[in-house]
Amino acid sequence: MKQQIYFEENISCITDEVARLQPGKILVVSGSSSYETCGAKTLIDRLFGQYSLVFYHDFSINPKVAELQKGLNLCRDAEIGLIIAIGGGSVIDMAKLIRCYTNLDMSLSEAIKSNKIYPRQNIPLIAIPTTAGSGSEATHFAVVYIDGCKYSVSHESICPNYVLLIPSLTYGSPRYLTACSGADALCQAIESYWSVQSTEESRNYAKEALLLLWRYLPLAVEDNLEARNKVMLAANLAGRAINISFTTAAHAYSYGLTSLLGVPHGHAVSLVLPYFFSLNLNVSSGTCNDPREVTFVRDRISELLAFLDCKPGDVGDKLSSFFQELFGEKNDEVKAKITDDIRKRLALSVNWQRLQNNPVKILEDDIDNIMFN
16 A cells, blocks of 8 residues: 655545544554643544544653563554554654554564564554654654664565654754754765665655755754744655665664664764765775766765765765754763763674665774764
8 A cells, every 4th residue: 555645734634534444443652741742632632532542652762572562462452443653753663563563473572583574454554753853654664672682674564554744743842852853864865865775766855855954954943833844844755765775874873872872863873974974975996885886876975965065075064063053062962972982882883784775885994983073
């Protein structure tokens, strides 16, 4: 089933669709406190209050397998006919995973580790993001943690059937959350554009997302509502881009910053993207990872420089300045925590398989000598 996307002005379309589905009981997967503070509760009550609603929000920002199991048990016991995910990326990931393991006939941990999916296709999933950044509503993969290790499950059936984009749900988001979410989307767009797995379609999504974010994200963190509208659209476009191309080196390295220091994901990626951008400028026949060869990669990098209005020698500094403006003192606080010991642990935590999607080969020295901009 092709994903259907509705915007706030078409909100009646989703209620009509739910009425057609006749779901019986609906599982609402949400954040805990954010469910009320961002306006999600008011929205759900208004749109779906006439249905029998079952709620699940008892899980971590980085969902654990035991928490997923609780959601699965709830879904089965309540005989759920529709799932609505309303929240940030972790909320949407949780809902995607619940939908995909409702028919499980083996150990949940083993199924996740072996990327085996057991979906019930007759349980539709509606995703309503309340942050503008992760793009989880647009992707066919989801993340869950087992014994502290991050696992990414990937399958075409994971992608939500319906997406409802309501920018007003982000209007009350704090500055730092807005910056983290938006920075994640911007990094996704750049990485998607140069990805080894990029296509013309993914690059079109990535370009549109990047141009919007480069212009409007600095305004969105200052609570400009028009800018917040643009950033939510851009985040969805970036999600659609990485759904095709996946991310590259900056994302692969950033997960260690989140797990070791607790740095929110979008902020973590932004700290290292300038370094990897500068590294990718030096593509050569000996370092090129992309089978489309050096000229292709150089052309994509040149296009990115044009989108950012940068010269090759300036791009690292310009990106660093952009993120410094977004994060301010929090940038300095994080950098102060990166000791020599942390650097060594970060290098050991990198998923080298994910680095293969970067257009330029990443060597151990590149990881050991990384600069945090």
